[in-house]
Amino acid sequence: MDAADMGDDLERVLISEERLGARLDEIAAQIDADYAGKDLLLVGVLKGAVMVMADLARRLHTPVEMDWMAVSSYGSGTKSSGVVRILKDLDADLTDRHVLIVEDIIDSGLTLSWLLSNLRSRNPGSVEIATMLRKPDAAKVEVDVRYVGFEIANEFVVGYGLDYNERYRNLPFVGTLAPHVYAD
Template identity: 45%
Template sequence: MKLQQKSSGESSGSVNEHTTSGNLKPFITSEEIQARVKVLAEQISRDYAGKIPVFIGVLNGSFIFISDLVREVSVDVEIDFLKLSSYGDSKISSGEVKLLKDLNCQIDGRDIIIVEDIVDSGLSIKYIRDLVLSHNPSSLEFCTLLMKKGLSNLSFDIKYTGFEIENKFVVGYGLDYAQKYRNLKEICILES
C-alpha cells in the first residue's frame, strides 16, 4: 500500500503525548496500521495454508509488528528472533551490519518468513537473506511493515509490504531513535 504524507490539516487519529514535543509529526495512525496488519495476515494465511511457517522477527524494531501479525494469522506458526545492529544511536546506517543474536531454532527445510519493521537501506535485509539461505530453508519470504521507495539495490522481492513510504526517518510502533519512541501506538516522522 502506497502512503502519502498527511498534510498538517488532516486528522491523524489518536496521538500519544510524546508527539506534542514538536519534533514528531503524525504519519500513520494506529488504526491504519492495524487494518494493514490484518490484510497482511490474511495474505500470509492463504499462502501458507496447511503449512507451519517459521516467523523470524528482527529485533528490536519488529517486536510489536510481529506480535500483532502472528495473532492475526490463521495458520500455526513458530517464532524466533534475530538481532542486528547497523544504526547505533544515529539516524544514518553505519553501512556495517553486526549480528547480535542468532537463531535458536533449526530452519533447514522449513518455510521461513522474515518480519522486519522497515526496509530502508537494504543492508540488513540482504545480510539476513544470506544468513538464512545458508541454512537451506524450503522457502524464504519477507514481510515488512514499511518499505522506503526507491530501493533499487535489492535483487529480490519483499512479498508482503505494509506501507511504501518516502525517505523520511520514522519512529513509533517498535521503531526507535536512540531507543526512544518505540512505545508510540502510531508511526510519526521524526523531524530535525
Template identity: 50%
Template sequence: MSLAPGNGPVQITEQQVQARIQEIAAKIREDYRGMEPHLICVLNGAFMFHTDLVRALDMPCTIDFLQASSYGNAKQSSGEVRIVKDLQFPISDRHVILVEDIVDTGITMNYLLHYLEGRGPKTLKIAALLSKPSRRKVEIPVEYLGFTIPDAFVYGYGLDRAQFDRNLPFITSQE
C-alpha cells in the first residue's frame, strides 16, 4: 500500500475505484435494459461516484441531487438526519437508484429510503461506493456495492476530511 501525501495509506486506488465503477455500470445496464433509470446523487460525498457512474452507464438516464446530513462537520454521525437540499424532479413511477458514497450506520440511508418511498417510485435501489457493515445499526439493502471496508475513517474520491480532500482520486485513511 502506498501513502497519500500528508495522509495515511491509500486504501483503494484510483484504478480500483474506476474498475469497480465499470462493473457496477455493467450490472445496472443489465438490470435496467430498456428502461431509463433516474440516478439520485446524495450530496456532497457521492458527487464523484455519481458522475463517473452516470458516464459509465452508456444508456438513457436522468439525474437529480439530494442532500441529507447526519454529520455536519463532524467525523461521527449525530444520528439525527435532516434534508438540506431536496429533489428538483418528481420520481413517481420512476426506476430510482440512490447513489451514496458510504453506508455506515445505515441511519441516514434508512431515512432517505423511507423519505423517497413516500414519493411513489416504481423501484428504489441503492448504489454505494463503500459499506462499513461493522458499524451498521440499521440493515440496508445495497444492490450495487463498490467495496466493503473496515471501521476506519476514510476520505478522498468525494468523501471529505473536515470538508477537504474530496478531490483525491483514491480512498485513503488517517493513521
C-alpha cells in the first residue's frame, strides 16, 4: 500500500519511508554499540510495533532474540487510563537478560510506564526502550526512552504499524488522515 492507494484519505506524508529507514539504520548502529557482547532480547508491543521491530531487527548485527507482548489499556474512548491488562505475555524468562522494549509510538506514556514496572519486576539485567515516534506534548508521565526515532506533534498519525480502526498499518510511511476519514 502506498500514498496513491489511499486516495483522498491521506492528508499528508509526515515521515517518508526513506527517512524511517535512515533513522532505523542510525538507531541499530547505536544499539549494536551499546549491547555488544550482551544477551539482548527485543520485546515488541503488539500490534503497532510489528513493522518497527522487524525492520530494526534486520538492521542489527548483534544477535538478538525476539518476543512479543500484547496489552490493553482501560479508559474512556481513545484515552488511556494507564490501567493495563496483559492479553499476551512473554514466553521468555527475563532473569538477567538485557531487554529492549520496541514501540511504534509513545504518547501519554501511561501504558508504557506500567509495562516498564512490570518487566523490571521480573529481574532483568536491564530494561530500555526504543520507539520510532514520541509525542512529547501528549506525555502524562515521564518515561525515560533510550532510543527515539522522531519526535512529532500531538496529532493522530497512521502508517508503519499505526492504525485507524485497524486500517493503514501497512503503509510504508507515517502520515496523517484527512478529517473526513474519522469525522462523525
